[in-house]
Amino acid sequence: MNAAIDDATRGPAGDDLVLHHYGSSPFAEKARLMLGLKGLSWHSVTVPMVMPKPDVVALTGGYRRTPFLQIGADVYCDTALIVEVLERRRPSPSLFPAAIAGQARALAQWADTELFWTALPYAMQPAGATALFAGAPPEMLQVFVADRKAMSEGMPQVRGIDAGAALAQYLDWLSSMLADGRPWLLGGEVSIADLSVYHPLWFLTKTGPLAEVLTPHQALRAWMGRVGAIGHGERAGKLDGAGAIALARASTPRPAAVDAGLGFEAGEPVTVTPYDYARDAVAGTLAGLTTRTVTLARDDERAGRVHVHFPRIRYTLKKAG
Numbered sequence: 001m002n003a004a005i006d007d008a009t010r011g012p013a014g015d016d017l018v019l020h021h022y023g024s025s026p027f028a029e030k031a032r033l034m035l036g037l038k039g040l041s042w043h044s045v046t047v048p049m050v051m052p053k054p055d056v057v058a059l060t061g062g063y064r065r066t067p068f069l070q071i072g073a074d075v076y077c078d079t080a081l082i083v084e085v086l087e088r089r090r091p092s093p094s095l096f097p098a099a100i101a102g103q104a105r106a107l108a109q110w111a112d113t114e115l116f117w118t119a120l121p122y123a124m125q126p127a128g129a130t131a132l133f134a135g136a137p138p139e140m141l142q143v144f145v146a147d148r149k150a151m152s153e154g155m156p157q158v159r160g161i162d163a164g165a166a167l168a169q170y171l172d173w174l175s176s177m178l179a180d181g182r183p184w185l186l187g188g189e190v191s192i193a194d195l196s197v198y199h200p201l202w203f204l205t206k207t208g209p210l211a212e213v214l215t216p217h218q219a220l221r222a223w224m225g226r227v228g229a230i231g232h233g234e235r236a237g238k239l240d241g242a243g244a245i246a247l248a249r250a251s252t253p254r255p256a257a258v259d260a261g262l263g264f265e266a267g268e269p270v271t272v273t274p275y276d277y278a279r280d281a282v283a284g285t286l287a288g289l290t291t292r293t294v295t296l297a298r299d300d301e302r303a304g305r306v307h308v309h310f311p312r313i314r315y316t317l318k319k320a321g
């Protein structure tokens, strides 16, 4: 067993789930809850909150956002894709119950974009930032702010006061969904919408006095208790970045295929870039393409051949050069 794998009992095998994340990341909390809902066991790699992230980049080719999921030499970026991978691995309980699947996807996308990018500037106002970084070395907050400023260059800069005004309305909207006493946002069944709406609100709970914005919303807070109680599944062990890279190197990526009629050929050099922020292009050769996902093959000096997978929504796919 590789020495870098610090799980004394069992390091991950090529088919095991390895989540790369950090504790305070809202999107990582969404992913941990997905694993929890499905009762899955997973290995944990803690990644840095800010750049540089050399071990992350060795696996992803430059995608720096958190979290991502590794299965051997396959790397799945974005929680919108991770949920599909987990759904395939353990279909039941589903995060997309048939009767509400479309609504659940649409509400989840709103929460992962608009709600998240409203909660964040609200939370990062001085009182919130002080609470979020309490106990951290004083320079950490400055490093974090500089990193996120560079990462979100080109995005609209929402002021705290405007974010607060929007957030108050969004919390009203969400509360009204629960007003008939239903346990979950879309009715009697939990769905991806619950997890996506939860993670920005979970982040707000860590903002000291600013968390009071949630106080009037009793039904929403009770719902948050139900979502939080889903838990994180079973953490089978911990790995460090070097151990995760060694696992990729020892594994073979799963076969992928390029569907006809989508404008691209297997094997051609391409880049994939998020639309909105952290717009670092990942370069590779096209290994897989469907209307829903895109897969790049990359040869990394440390990780060997890896397949890096992205959702097709909110990512630009371009022929290289």
Ligand SMILES: N[C@@H](CCC(=O)N[C@@H](CS)C(=O)NCC(=O)O)C(=O)O
Residues within 6 Å of the ligand: 025, 026, 027, 028, 048, 049, 050, 051, 064, 065, 066, 067, 077, 078, 079, 080, 112, 151
């Ligand atoms: N659409 C992505 C968004 C992920 C995201 O924005 N994550 C934040 C952390 S919650 C991030 O990457 N921050 C920068 C970083 O961790 O380096 C997803 O669903 O996974």
